[in-house]
């Protein structure tokens with residue numbers, strides 16, 4: 001009896017993997033006038049925030065608020081990413097599914113933008129962060145927000161930028177649906 005129970009539990013852990021909802025870190029609800037994203041999209045674009053890392057839910061919530069404030073100062077409609085991965089290993093809803101992001105000019109209407117909080121030029125995200133991103137991708141495909149044959153790329157593959165950092169890009173190259181071109 002022990003093994004099936006364990007299997008069941010790990011299945012449940014996967015199926016109900018938590019995405020921390022936006023209202024957990026942001027008091028302002030998303031404007032109902034945000035542009036919609038026609039789903040499923042064909043691209044997942046990975047970013048880093050190039051900001052300080054966060055390690056606890058409290059730090060990560062503060063980091064998300066700072067990132068959003070920075071994006072508003074740059075005249076974005078809201079935080080620019082669909083989702084963010086915290087150093088606490090949690091998946092945070094930014095714009096969420098179905099909303100067009102502001103993260104990769106020319107590709108926003110064809111993609112979901114996922115940002116790792118921190119700078120990954122010289123260090124890799126923790127295994128928990130990498131696992132959280134893989135879980136998010138699985139959820140996105142299951143919910144038909146992303147095509148099953150999606151392409152995974154780093155931001156620097158769409159324009160000249162260091163984002164998502166050299167170490168993180170080297171890791172992404174090993175992922176099953178990474179593509180050399182968007």
Ligand SMILES: *[C@@H]1O[C@H](CO)[C@@H](O)[C@H](O)[C@H]1NC(C)=O
Nearest residue numbers: 040041042147148149150151
């Ligand atoms: C991916 O799947 C879609 C829908 O099934 C299809 O239209 C498209 O051609 C496929 N793209 C690639 C690159 O295989």
Ligand SMILES: [Zn+2]
Nearest residue numbers: 047048155163
């Ligand atoms: Zn980027």
